[in-house]
Amino acid sequence: xxxxxxxxxxxxxIAYVILDGRNFGAGMLHWFVARTPEERRQxxxxxxxxxxxxxxxxxxxxxxxxxxxxxxxxxxxxxYYLALILILWCLILRGVSIEVGGHINDRLWxxxxxxxxxxxxxxxxxxxGAAAGNVARGVPLDGDGNFSMPFFTDFGVRGHVGLLDxxxxxxxxxxxxxxxxxxxxxxxxKTEGPVHxxxxxxxxxxxxxxxxxxxxxxxxxxxxxxDVPGRAVHNPVCxxxxxxxxxxxxxxxxxxxxxxxxxxxxxxxxxxxxxxxxGGAAIFPVMLHSTLAPENSLSAYAIAANHTALVVxxxxxxxxxxxxxxxxxFISRRYVGKVSVKRDNxxxx
Amino acid sequence: MNSSLSDPAFWxxxxxxxxxxxxxxxxxxxxxxxxxxxYWKWRALRTGDEKYNEAVRFWAKVFxxxxxxxxxxxxxxxxxxxxxxxxxxxxxxxxxxxxxxMEGMFAFFLESAFVGALIWGExxxxxxxxxxxxxxxxxGSWLSGFFILVTNxxxxxxxxxxxxxxxxxxxxxxxxxxxxxxxxxxxxxxxxAALVTGSFVVTAVGALYTLRGLHRTQAALYLRAGxxxxxxxxxxxxFPSGDQQAKxxxxxxxxxxxxxxxxxxxxxxxxxxxxxxxxVAARRLDNPIEVPGALSFLANGTFQSYVHGLEEYPADTxxxxxxxxxxxxxxxxxxxxxxxxxxxxxKFQDWRGRLQSNTWLLxxxxxxxxFPYIANTVGWxxxxxxxxxxxxxxxxxxxxxxxxxxxxxxxxxxVIGFVGLYFVLGVLFxxxxxxxxxxxxxxxxxxxxxxxxxELVGASRQEHFV
Numbered sequence: 001x002x003x004x005x006x007x008x009x010x011x012x013x014i015a016y017v018i019l020d021g022r023n024f025g026a027g028m029l030h031w032f033v034a035r036t037p038e039e040r041r042q043x044x045x046x047x048x049x050x051x052x053x054x055x056x057x058x059x060x061x062x063x064x065x066x067x068x069x070x071x072x073x074x075x076x077x078x079x080y081y082l083a084l085i086l087i088l089w090c091l092i093l094r095g096v097s098i099e100v101g102g103h104i105n106d107r108l109w110x111x112x113x114x115x116x117x118x119x120x121x122x123x124x125x126x127x128x129g130a131a132a133g134n135v136a137r138g139v140p141l142d143g144d145g146n147f148s149m150p151f152f153t154d155f156g157v158r159g160h161v162g163l164l165d166x167x168x169x170x171x172x173x174x175x176x177x178x179x180x181x182x183x184x185x186x187x188x189x190k191t192e193g194p195v196h197x198x199x200x201x202x203x204x205x206x207x208x209x210x211x212x213x214x215x216x217x218x219x220x221x222x223x224x225x226x227d228v229p230g231r232a233v234h235n236p237v238c239x240x241x242x243x244x245x246x247x248x249x250x251x252x253x254x255x256x257x258x259x260x261x262x263x264x265x266x267x268x269x270x271x272x273x274x275x276x277x278x279g280g281a282a283i284f285p286v287m288l289h290s291t292l293a294p295e296n297s298l299s300a301y302a303i304a305a306n307h308t309a310l311v312v313x314x315x316x317x318x319x320x321x322x323x324x325x326x327x328x329x330f331i332s333r334r335y336v337g338k339v340s341v342k343r344d345n346x347x348x349x
Numbered sequence: 350m351n352s353s354l355s356d357p358a359f360w361x362x363x364x365x366x367x368x369x370x371x372x373x374x375x376x377x378x379x380x381x382x383x384x385x386x387x388y389w390k391w392r393a394l395r396t397g398d399e400k401y402n403e404a405v406r407f408w409a410k411v412f413x414x415x416x417x418x419x420x421x422x423x424x425x426x427x428x429x430x431x432x433x434x435x436x437x438x439x440x441x442x443x444x445x446x447x448x449x450x451m452e453g454m455f456a457f458f459l460e461s462a463f464v465g466a467l468i469w470g471e472x473x474x475x476x477x478x479x480x481x482x483x484x485x486x487x488x489g490s491w492l493s494g495f496f497i498l499v500t501n502x503x504x505x506x507x508x509x510x511x512x513x514x515x516x517x518x519x520x521x522x523x524x525x526x527x528x529x530x531x532x533x534x535x536x537x538x539x540x541x542a543a544l545v546t547g548s549f550v551v552t553a554v555g556a557l558y559t560l561r562g563l564h565r566t567q568a569a570l571y572l573r574a575g576x577x578x579x580x581x582x583x584x585x586x587x588f589p590s591g592d593q594q595a596k597x598x599x600x601x602x603x604x605x606x607x608x609x610x611x612x613x614x615x616x617x618x619x620x621x622x623x624x625x626x627x628x629v630a631a632r633r634l635d636n637p638i639e640v641p642g643a644l645s646f647l648a649n650g651t652f653q654s655y656v657h658g659l660e661e662y663p664a665d666t667x668x669x670x671x672x673x674x675x676x677x678x679x680x681x682x683x684x685x686x687x688x689x690x691x692x693x694x695x696k697f698q699d700w701r702g703r704l705q706s707n708t709w710l711l712x713x714x715x716x717x718x719x720f721p722y723i724a725n726t727v728g729w730x731x732x733x734x735x736x737x738x739x740x741x742x743x744x745x746x747x748x749x750x751x752x753x754x755x756x757x758x759x760x761x762x763x764v765i766g767f768v769g770l771y772f773v774l775g776v777l778f779x780x781x782x783x784x785x786x787x788x789x790x791x792x793x794x795x796x797x798x799x800x801x802x803x804e805l806v807g808a809s810r811q812e813h814f815v
Contacts, residue, residue: 049465052420056457062427063450070442070517077431077438078752084432085425085763089770092421096774099417103781146435148754305443306511306519313447320454327462327485334466334473 001314002304003284005068008317010280012064016057017128017276018182018269023047023054024128025183027094027121028176030114033187033198037107040114044098046190050331051098055091056324067313071145071303072287079139079147080131083163087127094120122176129175133168136279137161137224138289141296145303157224161291167224174213178272181206185252185268189261203264204256225289232282241278244270360760361433361751364767366733368425370726371771375419377725380494380540381547382412383487385574386467390480400566405483406471407567407790408551413468414781418774420461425767433760437740437750443519444510444526445500452496460489494543495536502532505732506601507741518741531597535732538590541582542728545688546721548579552695553718554786556711567790569705572714576699580692586685592647598735599648602742603657605735608668609678610644615658619644621682627675632660668737677730684724691717 026043034040065073077084093116101113134149140160141147152162184203188196222229232238248271255264283289287303290296304310353359386405393401427449430438438446463485471479503509509526510518520526555571558564598606606612611627611634612619620639628635642652649656659667668674695714698704704711736742740750 049469050462052417052461052464053458055420055424056453056461059424059427059457060450060453062431063446063453065446066430066438066442067446067450070446071439073431073442073446074435074438074752077428078433078435078754081432081752081755081759081763084428085766088425088428089766091424092770092774095417095421096777099414100777100781103414103784146754148756148759305446306513308523309443309447309520312520312523313450316451317454320451320458324454324458324462327458331462331466334470334478 001307001310002300005064005304005310005313006280006284006287006300009061009064009068010277012057012061014273014276014280016054016061018272019054019057020051021125021179021272022183022186023051024121024125025179025181025185026187027117027183028125028180029184029187029199029202030118030121033184033202034195037110039193039195040110041102042191042193042195043187044102046187047098049335050328052095053328053331055095058091064313064317067309068305069287069300069303070305072298075141075145075147075298076139076288079141079149080134080163081148082151083127083131083134083149087124087131090120090124090127094124125176125179126172129172129179130163130168132175132279133171134163135288136171136221136283137165137167138291138297140292141288141290141298142292143296145296145298147290158291167220170213170217170220174210174217177206177209177213178275181210182268182272185261185265189265200256207252207256225283227294228282235281235284237281237284238278241274241276241281243274245274245278248274355757357755357757357760358748358751360757360764361755362747364760364764365429365433367764368422368429368767368771370729371775372419372422372426373725373729374722375415375422376490376494377543377546377722378415378550379412379419380490380543381545382408382415382550383483383490383547384544385547385551385578386412387480387483387487388574389570390483394476394480400570403790404567404570407785409468410785411782413464414778414785416464416468418778422771422774433752433755434740434750435752435754437745439517440745440750441503441510441518441741443513443517444507445503447520447523447526448496448500448503452493456489456493456496458489459492460486463489491540494540495532498535498539499527499529499532501732502529502535504739504741505535505736506531506597507744518744531601534590534593534597538586538594539728541585541590542721542725544578544582545586546725548575548577548582548692549688549714549718549721551575552579553715556715557786558789559705560708560711560715564789572704573699576692576695576704576714579688580696583685583688583692587689591682591685595647596649599656602735604659604662604666605668605674606644606648607657607659607662608671608674609731609735610656611671611675612644612656612658613660615656615661617645617653617655618642619648619656621647622679627672629671666738668734670734670737674731674734677727677734680727681724681731684720684727688721688724 026047030040030043034043062073097113097117097120101110101117104110137157138161139147139149150162152164153160155162155165157165157167181203184199184206187199188203191199248267248269251267252264252271255261255267285300286297287300288298290298386408389401389404389408392398393405430442430445430449463482466474467479467482467486470482474482503526506529507518508529509520509522509524511521513519551571552575555568555575558568559572595606598609607615610619610621611625613632613634618641620637620641621643622634622637622639625634625637625639644656645654646652648654659671691713695704695710698707698710738747739745740747
């Protein structure tokens with residue numbers, strides 16, 4: 001039961017990454033792929049009316065975490081205090097820039113909000129990337145399951161670590177490239193004209209850059225967490241995740257070379273799912289590793305809520321999930337195909 | 350609570366209170382306005398009268414800005430349970446996590462899926478589905494309110510839990526937890542109060558246009574619907590929901606009731622003070638002028654009944670800010686009573702066909718819209734200050750709930766950030782909504798849109814030349 005809930009919570013986070021990740025990516029590339037006002041509106045319209053639906057996956061993840069692993073939520077959120085609050089501020093600015101940018105047809109007004117839009121998306125990709133690096137590396141948990149971390153200490157990966165060190169920074173760089181590539185692939189699917197051509201070109205470069213970065217962080221991960229690979233080889237989910245990643249990479253290449261944009265975009269989603277699933281399965285059951293002493297680590301089995309909580313959540317969660325997907329399909333079916341600036345003006349008037 | 354200004358616990362409390370009060374300015378209008386949109390869209394479908402569709406289009410834009418600020422300021426609320434209130438999450442997360450998670454799955458997915466379509470998607474969806482989108486958003490926003498109120502009701506009146514071996518709480522009976530009687534009463538009370546806010550805003554815009562002689566048809570529509578809903582909702586806030594709420598507090602939180610009224614000594618025929626300042630150091634109400642028996646009646650239904658005083662209880666179970674609690678409660682009931690009288694008079698004038706020409710009344714209705722916001726805020730302050738010094742009433746104290754790992758430097762830094770960011774958001778919100786209201790709902794926006802489109806095409810052509 002606890003393993004299943006670990007999978008559900010991971011699933012919600014992964015869903016958030018692939019759904020909102022495309023918005024981070026599209027946001028970061030906004031200036032590079034779109035130059036005229038019309039082109040920029042195309043990018044915003046491509047993010048569609050569902051960006052807040054994407055963001056709900058993060059809220060759903062947070063909620064599920066309190067319901068099922070309350071002690072993890074308490075330790076991790078208070079420990080990552082500064083990083084999380086920065087993420088919240090960036091999410092606020094990003095949301096506002098999408099919603100109000102289109103309200104006034106004025107060069108200065110829109111220029112300002114595009115700037116906020118691009119920089120908040122960029123920062124979000126960095127912060128989420130660094131957070132992922134932190135989960136992989138571990139945090140300085142004490143015997144009571146508490147920790148607090150400044151932004152940085154000595155940039156080392158052992159003992160009293162900070163949010164940023166050489167490892168988490170390289171994971172953040174990897175995340176920025178990955179999400180940018182994901183966003184570019186999405187824009188290639190949803191737009192036409194010059195934005196489409198530039199996005200396609202961007203996507204190719206960014207996906208090629210993923211390869212050396214992936215090798216780099218894999219090697220680094222072995223060094224930072226030598227204890228993980230030994231356990232991971234016995235976990236079939238890890239192998240399955242790797243398989244998904246490899247197949248997606250092949251699909252991605254074929255999608256781009258045959259100009260099948262839907263195939264490329266699906267492959268991009270599955271590639272991220274595969275990578276994150278492999279990582280998530282590899283660290284299981286330790287949800288938060290202690291860099292001070294291994295026995296301080298928080299294991300899913302030790303910190304889960306009581307059995308009743310897991311049982312009742314297992315009843316209502318699938319219903320909520322089915323409904324959420326139903327709404328998504330209903331709305332998406334009405335927004336299929338390339339976006340049209342005229343029809344999907346998202347407030348640009 | 351140690352209220353020293355370098356105490357991280359104080360700043361965690363301040364930050365939660367500030368971000369929550371600010372956040373709730375927006376959902377109360379969302380929840381209030383949503384059913385107006387549903388109603389007008391339904392009328393448009395039934396009658397085919399384009400004026401209802403115009404009303405929907407206009408209010409959907411106001412709704413959109415309001416909704417966006419509500420969403421972005423809402424996400425920090427959930428996360429602060431972990432960031433600033435780790436002690437409480439560790440203690441009660443096994444219970445309240447259920448509703449926090451349900452809110453995401455059942456309410457947020459629903460409203461966020463349909464809100465974009467409601468505001469921008471009329472052409473994509475067609476009329477019927479556009480109506481459906483309005484219903485989806487309204488249901489989603491009210492469900493969200495329900496789950497949050499259940500969570501709050503657990504903090505006020507914990508039921509459905511069991512104590513685990515490590516001393517923390519776990520869920521025991523989900524049905525009892527979700528159907529907490531406190532939550533059900535609070536739900537009616539709070540949702541009616543949100544409708545009051547919505548109806549006062551709709552009425553105020555109607556009054557504004559009428560006074561300026563603009564958008565006649567639309568203004569009449571807003572005034573008619575606004576005053577009707579305003580009257581019904583104001584009545585519902587008082588009876589039965591407010592009345593039941595008071596009896597609930599008298600039964601389960603007698604200390605809170607005594608503090609709300611500044612009653613230090615218990616007695617029969619207890620009154621409600623019309624005037625009087627609580628003097629906690631001297632343990633009395635200064636210069637009181639009371640309505641005799643009113644509190645006894647509110648609490649127990651008879652004028653003679655006995656109401657407990659604060660001195661019957663140990664001082665460490667008293668709310669830690671009796672003065673603010675007292676004023677919040679009194680402001681809430683005063684404003685609530687005024688709303689009933691104002692809306693009853695406005696509806697009466699409307700029924701006689703004299704509202705449109707009653708300049709004085711229109712001025713009052715136009716300027717009255719901030720007061721429901723104040724009433725909602727002080728109502729929540731009454732609930733939350735009254736709950737102190739507990740986070741879960743009778744079980745877990747506030748001073749044990751905050752995140753011990755946070756330094757005062759961390760918390761002061763984030764408080765400064767939130768205050769600054771929310772100030773900018775507020776200015777932006779007022780500017781955009783003010784602009785929307787100044788542009789108005791009328792037909793001329795269509796012509797304006799066409800002109801704007803041509804202007805845009807022109808602008809982008811020029812850029813190509815450059």
